[in-house]
Amino acid sequence: MSRIATRFAALRKEGRGAFIPFLEAFDPDRATSQAILDGMPAAGADLIEIGMPFSDPMADGPIIQEAGQRALKAGATLAGTLAMVRAFRARDGATPVILMGYLNPILAYGEARFCTDAAEAGVDGLIIVDLPPEEADLLAADAARAGLAIIRLVAPTTDAKRLPHVLDGAGGFVYYVSITGITGTRSAAIADLAAAMPPIRRATDLPIAIGFGVKTPAQAAEAVGIADAAVVASALIETLAASLENGRAGPDTVARVLDQVRAIARAIREVRR
Amino acid sequence: MSGEELPRERLIVTHFANSLRTGPDARGRFGSFGGRFVAETLMPLILEVEAAYRAARDDPGFQVELDRYLRDYVGRPSPLWPAERLSAALGGAKIYLKREDLNHTGAHKINSCMGQILLARRMGKTRIIAETGAGQHGVATATVCALFGLPCTIYMGAVDVERQKPNVFRMQLLGAEVRPVTSGAATLKDAMNEALRDWVAHVADTYYLIGTVAGPHPYPMMVRDFQSVIGTETRAQILAAEGRLPDAAIACVGGGSNAMGLFHTFLDDEAVRLIGVEAAGRGLDTNEHAASLERGRPGVLHGNRTYLLQSADGQIEEAHSISAGLDYPGIGPEHAFLFETGRVEYVGVTDDEALAAFQLCTRSEGIIPALETAHALAYLTTLAPEIGPGGVIVVNLSGRGDKDIFTVARHLKSGSPGGADLGEIL
Numbered sequence: 001m002s003r004i005a006t007r008f009a010a011l012r013k014e015g016r017g018a019f020i021p022f023l024e025a026f027d028p029d030r031a032t033s034q035a036i037l038d039g040m041p042a043a044g045a046d047l048i049e050i051g052m053p054f055s056d057p058m059a060d061g062p063i064i065q066e067a068g069q070r071a072l073k074a075g076a077t078l079a080g081t082l083a084m085v086r087a088f089r090a091r092d093g094a095t096p097v098i099l100m101g102y103l104n105p106i107l108a109y110g111e112a113r114f115c116t117d118a119a120e121a122g123v124d125g126l127i128i129v130d131l132p133p134e135e136a137d138l139l140a141a142d143a144a145r146a147g148l149a150i151i152r153l154v155a156p157t158t159d160a161k162r163l164p165h166v167l168d169g170a171g172g173f174v175y176y177v178s179i180t181g182i183t184g185t186r187s188a189a190i191a192d193l194a195a196a197m198p199p200i201r202r203a204t205d206l207p208i209a210i211g212f213g214v215k216t217p218a219q220a221a222e223a224v225g226i227a228d229a230a231v232v233a234s235a236l237i238e239t240l241a242a243s244l245e246n247g248r249a250g251p252d253t254v255a256r257v258l259d260q261v262r263a264i265a266r267a268i269r270e271v272r273r
Numbered sequence: 274m275s276g277e278e279l280p281r282e283r284l285i286v287t288h289f290a291n292s293l294r295t296g297p298d299a300r301g302r303f304g305s306f307g308g309r310f311v312a313e314t315l316m317p318l319i320l321e322v323e324a325a326y327r328a329a330r331d332d333p334g335f336q337v338e339l340d341r342y343l344r345d346y347v348g349r350p351s352p353l354w355p356a357e358r359l360s361a362a363l364g365g366a367k368i369y370l371k372r373e374d375l376n377h378t379g380a381h382k383i384n385s386c387m388g389q390i391l392l393a394r395r396m397g398k399t400r401i402i403a404e405t406g407a408g409q410h411g412v413a414t415a416t417v418c419a420l421f422g423l424p425c426t427i428y429m430g431a432v433d434v435e436r437q438k439p440n441v442f443r444m445q446l447l448g449a450e451v452r453p454v455t456s457g458a459a460t461l462k463d464a465m466n467e468a469l470r471d472w473v474a475h476v477a478d479t480y481y482l483i484g485t486v487a488g489p490h491p492y493p494m495m496v497r498d499f500q501s502v503i504g505t506e507t508r509a510q511i512l513a514a515e516g517r518l519p520d521a522a523i524a525c526v527g528g529g530s531n532a533m534g535l536f537h538t539f540l541d542d543e544a545v546r547l548i549g550v551e552a553a554g555r556g557l558d559t560n561e562h563a564a565s566l567e568r569g570r571p572g573v574l575h576g577n578r579t580y581l582l583q584s585a586d587g588q589i590e591e592a593h594s595i596s597a598g599l600d601y602p603g604i605g606p607e608h609a610f611l612f613e614t615g616r617v618e619y620v621g622v623t624d625d626e627a628l629a630a631f632q633l634c635t636r637s638e639g640i641i642p643a644l645e646t647a648h649a650l651a652y653l654t655t656l657a658p659e660i661g662p663g664g665v666i667v668v669n670l671s672g673r674g675d676k677d678i679f680t681v682a683r684h685l686k687s688g689s690p691g692g693a694d695l696g697e698i699l
């Protein structure tokens with residue numbers, strides 16, 4: 001069984017939902033982001049999502065845009081991001097790692113070589129924002145061969161008719177984009193989220209994670225009350241950004257981000273399922 | 274990616290054997306270029322735009338309505354002007370100028386805006402957004418929105434807001450909200466990112482009126498179709514004037530809409546050379562140009578696979594051109610296809626060459642061209658003697674240059690020949 005499936009199965013047995021914190025690789029520098037990544041499991045991360053910096057992140061709001069800019073300035077590359085995962089895997093063989101980003105850097109790296117290298121580094125799944133099902137064949141065979149799950153995004157605009165098409169070829173879990181909008185802006189109403197789940201449940205057995213607009217421990221707890229996992233990204237990056245001194249990591253950058261991870265993880269663990 | 278692996282010769286043979294005018298395929302691909310690389314949130318909307326466009330295209334009533342607006346509001350057909358003094362000055366082929374600068378709002382951009390606003394209305398959309406570089410597309414969009422009473426928001430790089438002030442003011446007068454974009458290089462690419470972000474957040478009521486033959490399918494096809502009126506008219510006009518097709522047709526290429534509009538009708542006429550002029554900025558061998566085809570590599574940006582200026586790591590690089598409308602690190606996917614098949618020749622013209630052509634056209638024909646257009650005109654210095662007397666060249670005079678006079682004055686002041694007197698005035 002894959003690391004992702006194993007982790008979700010274990011959590012189901014425990015009777016609780018999963019917490020998926022996000023960090024942007026190399027933000028604000030490689031060593032700091034490695035320290036945050038390495039510290040996340042002990043702080044309560046069940047799975048980890050790592051952003052692959054891109055110059056033109058179309059689906060992201062200012063918070064993640066700026067994280068990407070800081071990361072690129074600090075020398076982020078795909079190879080560097082994979083090296084971070086490799087270092088993480090030397091200490092943690094169980095926590096699933098998902099890479100999230102945009103297609104172009106992967107094409108520049110070479111999609112076949114990227115899938116091979118990512119799997120070898122210990123990556124478990126990919127979320128590629130600008131690779132909808134209509135274009136998925138570009139990467140599907142390479143990812144399958146390497147054993148990487150392609151995690152599909154489902155949006156509020158995805159209607160019931162389209163849903164089976166979106167889920168065809170989906171692996172790992174389903175990522176429900178909770179708002180029509182970019183990251184780090186609005187939050188969805190819990191009633192809307194609850195109403196969005198049943199059609200997806202009917203269409204797939206994969207776990208469902210809710211992301212975009214999940215910011216506070218309370219919102220994360222609500223999300224795992226109706227779905228299987230909550231992704232928190234912009235809120236953690238906001239904390240990181242606030243801890244910087246002249247654009248550089250401050251003395252407590254790592255600690256502040258991990259404290260927030262801990263607080264959200266605690267709230268999620270209190271929700272019995 | 275099959276397109277890259279095929280040797281060029283084979284591509285030419287396979288495609289010429291049929292027709293180059295049939296693209297894109299059902300997935301929105303021109304060869305291996307194009308497609309629909311957008312986030313899932315937008316995907317249903319893109320499919321809706323495509324279905325609505327296909328329905329409109331098949332509805333004779335739509336074309337009748339569009340034709341009326343093009344004739345009575347835009348002022349079509351635009352004339353094909355034999356530029357005798359310019360031809361004489363360049364000493365070679367006879368040059369004709371397709372006068373898109375005489376359209377209402379002063380550029381070809383309105384052709385596609387007119388088509389798209391009618392489509393948006395058919396779709397029941399109540400708000401329009403657009404990106405703009407030089408501001409010509411923004412002005413054209415703001416204009417059709419004023420005509421139909423629709424609110425519109427125009428995204429424009431903060432750098433472009435500075436260098437195209439007159440157009441910013443025009444858009445505001447027309448009732449548009451101009452939002453300066455400060456992310457990235459603060460030019461056209463960033464304006465397009467921001468427009469896409471707006472669209473994701475307002476999918477229910479908003480239509481994104483893209484200004485060139487780029488973006489996800491169906492935009493490259495749809496904008497080309499709306500701009501093809503340029504080539505269709507040109508073909509009839511040159512046949513009437515010369516009794517034959519031209520030896521060459523030439524246009525500047527930013528995203529590539531005025532060029533596709535001119536070229537499309539001639540794609541299967543093998544005797545007609547088609548030449549797209551990219552902005553070479555400070556030189557093709559500097560890092561400051563916008564020559565996506567001549568210096569870029571295939572990749573994915575803004576919803577389609579095409580040639581892009583990018584780093585070895587696939588980060589998009591900043592383009593440079595004196596002309597804001599060409600200052601884009603990508604190009605429409607159909608151009609990428611025509612480049613790889615070899616059907617269209619793509620060449621580069623520098624900022625300085627464009628400035629010289631700007632002055633030559635102004636003084637020999639009494640027509641102030643847009644700086645974008647001046648790139649196409651500049652290549653005539655090479656092409657007119659090459660084709661020679663007896664030959665015929667058609668140039669797409671894509672827009673007028675009133676918006677550029679301050680930029681030109683600033684550059685002439687700083688030293689180009691013939692510019693001192695102009696520079697003094699300003």
Ligand SMILES: Cc1ncc(COP(=O)(O)O)c(C=O)c1O
Nearest residue numbers: 409527528529530531598671672
């Ligand atoms: C007059 C004029 N010509 C050409 C262009 C370049 O666009 P495209 O390549 O889509 O024709 C612009 C863009 O702003 C323009 O204003």
